[in-house]
Amino acid sequence: MTELIQHLTLGFTVALSFQNLIYCFIGVLLGTLIGVLPGIGPVATIAMLLPITFNLPPTPALIMLAGIYYGASYGGSTTAILVNLPGESSSVVTCIDGYQMGKQGRAGPALAIAAIGSFFAGTVGTILIALFGPPLAELAFEFGAAEYFSMMVLGLIAAVVLASGSLIKAIGMILVGLLAGLVGTDVNSGIARYSFGVSELSDGIGFVSVAMGMFGFGEIIANLGQTSETKHVEVSKVHSLMPSPRDVKMSIGPILRATVIGTIFGILPGSHTVIAAFSSYTMEKKLAKNPERFGKGAIEGVAGPEAANNAAAQTCFIPLLTLGIPTGAVMALMVGAMTIQGIAPGPQVMTQKPDLFWGMIASMWIGNGMLVLLNLPLIGMWVQFLKIPYRLLFPGILLFIAIGAYSLNNSHFEVYVAALFGYFGYYSSKWGCEPAPLILGFVLGQLMEENLRRAMLISRGDPSVFFTRPISLGMLLVAFALLLMVIAPQVRKKRAEVLTAPAD
Amino acid sequence: MAFHNRDRKDFNAGIMFIAIGAFFAIFSQNYPMGSAVRMGPAYFPSVLGALLVVLGLIVFGRSFFLVDREQPTKTHWRPLLCILGAASLFGFLIGPAGLVIASAVMMLVGAFGGWDFRWKEQIPLAAGMTAVTIGIFHYGLGLPFKLFPWSY
Numbered sequence: 001m002t003e004l005i006q007h008l009t010l011g012f013t014v015a016l017s018f019q020n021l022i023y024c025f026i027g028v029l030l031g032t033l034i035g036v037l038p039g040i041g042p043v044a045t046i047a048m049l050l051p052i053t054f055n056l057p058p059t060p061a062l063i064m065l066a067g068i069y070y071g072a073s074y075g076g077s078t079t080a081i082l083v084n085l086p087g088e089s090s091s092v093v094t095c096i097d098g099y100q101m102g103k104q105g106r107a108g109p110a111l112a113i114a115a116i117g118s119f120f121a122g123t124v125g126t127i128l129i130a131l132f133g134p135p136l137a138e139l140a141f142e143f144g145a146a147e148y149f150s151m152m153v154l155g156l157i158a159a160v161v162l163a164s165g166s167l168i169k170a171i172g173m174i175l176v177g178l179l180a181g182l183v184g185t186d187v188n189s190g191i192a193r194y195s196f197g198v199s200e201l202s203d204g205i206g207f208v209s210v211a212m213g214m215f216g217f218g219e220i221i222a223n224l225g226q227t228s229e230t231k232h233v234e235v236s237k238v239h240s241l242m243p244s245p246r247d248v249k250m251s252i253g254p255i256l257r258a259t260v261i262g263t264i265f266g267i268l269p270g271s272h273t274v275i276a277a278f279s280s281y282t283m284e285k286k287l288a289k290n291p292e293r294f295g296k297g298a299i300e301g302v303a304g305p306e307a308a309n310n311a312a313a314q315t316c317f318i319p320l321l322t323l324g325i326p327t328g329a330v331m332a333l334m335v336g337a338m339t340i341q342g343i344a345p346g347p348q349v350m351t352q353k354p355d356l357f358w359g360m361i362a363s364m365w366i367g368n369g370m371l372v373l374l375n376l377p378l379i380g381m382w383v384q385f386l387k388i389p390y391r392l393l394f395p396g397i398l399l400f401i402a403i404g405a406y407s408l409n410n411s412h413f414e415v416y417v418a419a420l421f422g423y424f425g426y427y428s429s430k431w432g433c434e435p436a437p438l439i440l441g442f443v444l445g446q447l448m449e450e451n452l453r454r455a456m457l458i459s460r461g462d463p464s465v466f467f468t469r470p471i472s473l474g475m476l477l478v479a480f481a482l483l484l485m486v487i488a489p490q491v492r493k494k495r496a497e498v499l500t501a502p503a504d
Numbered sequence: 505m506a507f508h509n510r511d512r513k514d515f516n517a518g519i520m521f522i523a524i525g526a527f528f529a530i531f532s533q534n535y536p537m538g539s540a541v542r543m544g545p546a547y548f549p550s551v552l553g554a555l556l557v558v559l560g561l562i563v564f565g566r567s568f569f570l571v572d573r574e575q576p577t578k579t580h581w582r583p584l585l586c587i588l589g590a591a592s593l594f595g596f597l598i599g600p601a602g603l604v605i606a607s608a609v610m611m612l613v614g615a616f617g618g619w620d621f622r623w624k625e626q627i628p629l630a631a632g633m634t635a636v637t638i639g640i641f642h643y644g645l646g647l648p649f650k651l652f653p654w655s656y
Contacts, residue, residue, distance in 0.1 A: 051641070051645070051647065052640075052645060054645075054647070055645055055646065055647075166514075166563075168559060168562060168563055169514075169517055169563060171559060172517070172521045172556060172559045172560065172563065175521075175525070175552055175555055175556040175559065176521070176524050176556065178552055179524065179525075179528045179549060179552050179553060179556070182528075182548065182549050182552075186535075186545040188543075188545070189535075189536065189544065189545045191535050191536075191545045193532070193535060193545055193549065194528070194531060194549075217587055217588065217591060220583070220587055221580065221583045221584050221587050221588075221617075224580065224582075224583035224587070224617055224618055224619070225577070225580030225583055225584075390618070391615070391618040391619060391620055391621075391625075392625065392629055394614070394615075394618060395610075395611040395612075395614045395615040395618075395626070395629060395630065395633065396611070396629070396633045398587065398590060398591070398610060398611070398614040399594075399607055399610055399611055399614075399633055399634075399637060400637070401591075402590075402591055402594040402595070402606075402610055403603075403607075403637060403641060406594070406595070406598055407641070407647050407649075410648065412594075412595035412596070412598050412599055413595075415591055415592070415594055415595035415598070416591075416592060416595050418591060419588045419591040419592050419595070422587065422588055422591065423584070423588055426584060427516075427520075428517070428520065430513075430576045430577060430579075431512075431513045431514075431516045431517040431520065431576055432513045432514070432517060432574070432576075433517050433520075448548075449543075449548040452543070452548065453542075453543045453548075456540055456541060456543060457541060457542065460541055461539065461540035461541035463540070
């Protein structure tokens with residue numbers, strides 16, 4: 001307990017320094033802005049804004065990037081409630097009842113409850129990271145190569161089981177990602193694989209360029225492919241933000257339950273905030289005395305999903321910071337950002353750079369607070385941003401992506417890589433292959449090969465090492481069970497139901 | 505089972521997986537394979553590539569048997585060519601011509617891929633955004649950009 005307080009004190013000292021507060025603020029502000037603007041997701045944003053962080057020290061850089069991420073989920077809910085447009089995929093669920101509340105003139109209370117619920121869930125998430133971070137990192141120090149390999153298998157499998165669309169195609173995209181991640185100089189032999197004499201390729205394909213291409217260029221092309229500009233948006237008026245005592249009373253239960261749900265989904269490898277939000281919505285609807293209110297402006301349908309997606313957005317940092325394993329595309333980008341800053345993500349971050357680790361955690365809580373204080377009064381401004389037509393927005397986004405890719409290495413090669421992956425991403429999603437599993441595989445490619453090699457070297461080439469070590473066996477069994485679950489017909493049906501609804 | 509009635513999404517995705525898997529598996533043969541104990545640089549990519557080919561074959565094969573055959577949406581050539589063309593032009597111009605020209609060209613070519621292109625809107629926008637990026641990246645962040653064709 002005293003240790004926890006010591007850690008948090010250290011964290012808050014770091015996070016409350018003037019510089020870090022400023023970057024946290026910039027991060028959540030940019031994040032909210034992006035969350036509000038439809039047509040550009042957090043992955044492309046973080047990739048695009050990475051160059052801004054190059055000249056910063058690691059702590060403010062990561063604080064800012066994390067702020068962009070959870071800021072985006074706040075911003076997304078604002079547009080969901082006001083104009084029925086999920087600015088970001090995790091707020092799809094909020095649209096259902098949030099927009100109805102807005103139409104009934106209760107946009108204010110909906111926004112306030114969403115903010116309060118998110119803040120509460122974010123606070124719990126932060127405390128949980130502080131509590132479970134250190135023991136998990138301890139555990140991770142015990143991991144050998146076999147455990148790491150099995151954990152990555154589990155992470156990748158879990159990621160696709162919960163992803164939307166075809167399971168087999170998602171696994172295919174993981175394999176493509178793993179293979180593309182292997183391009184470049186092999187650490188053990190020094191051989192430049194698949195570089196074909198191109199010197200840029202012998203350093204490997206830049207992860208950030210891949211993400212920018214698939215999520216940035218690819219998404220813009222897909223957006224422009226839609227027949228016409230979104231029609232004139234009708235914005236609900238915000239009269240008063242104050243929720244009535246009855247609203248508050250009805251929201252407490254959903255927020256508490258959703259925090260638990262969100263936390264669990266956040267920690268699980270590969271989970272998405274969308275699933276957390278959807279589970280909470282389904283649960284509240286089942287628990288409600290009169291479920292027919294849902295879909296017609298039930299405040300529980302706003303409070304729960306918003307709390308759940310924010311809790312998940314916080315706790316998904318746990319596997320990244322303690323085990324060094326990214327659980328989704330955004331976390332994979334955070335790995336990229338850490339690597340650029342010269343930090344290898346993993347349990348050693350906590351012991352070797354405690355100020356970074358705890359500072360980042362404390363900043364998440366502060367950032368969540370800033371979001372509540374800032375966004376409620378700024379709603380009018382965000383609504384103005386919503387009115388910017390996409391045709392004026394996307395050329396600027398394009399330019400930022402190109403500059404971002406170029407400045408990774410000061411090389412035009414990265415811009416071409418991004419363009420190529422934009423092309424690839426556009427076609428593969430057209431054929432029902434999602435880009436997110438590829439990104440995850442891409443980040444883990446070399447790491448997985450490294451650990452496989454090491455495990456096999458230690459076991460003298462006996463593959464049973466993965467099945468005889470208990471932790472490794474456990475993880476593989478869970479991965480196998482997950483696969484079986486998806487193949488089972490009932491689950492398959494349910495999964496299709498849940499996942500087709502929030503398609504973005 | 506009919507060829508003309510296949511699920512084109514799976515058909516194409518299958519071919520894509522087979523091609524990528526085969527590419528990596530075949531070219532890995534240029535590198536030492538090693539053994540299971542000491543894996544060479546070819547080991548892991550060969551295994552993954554072969555796996556991907558197998559998956560690709562399954563996806564390809566099932567495209568003829570699926571009940572609800574889905575067809576992918578049409579390719580939107582205009583945004584595809586304009587956006588990626590703009591990106592390639594940026595990459596091509598940034599070295600010799602500098603950031604100012606590369607940015608402006610990219611914005612205009614890219615904007616042409618959108619609906620409803622209007623010179624009156626896009627030219628001031630391109631000029632404004634170019635100024636903003638130079639302000640942020642060159643002056644604000646001090647990233648080493650060459651601004652004009654004649655600068656170093």
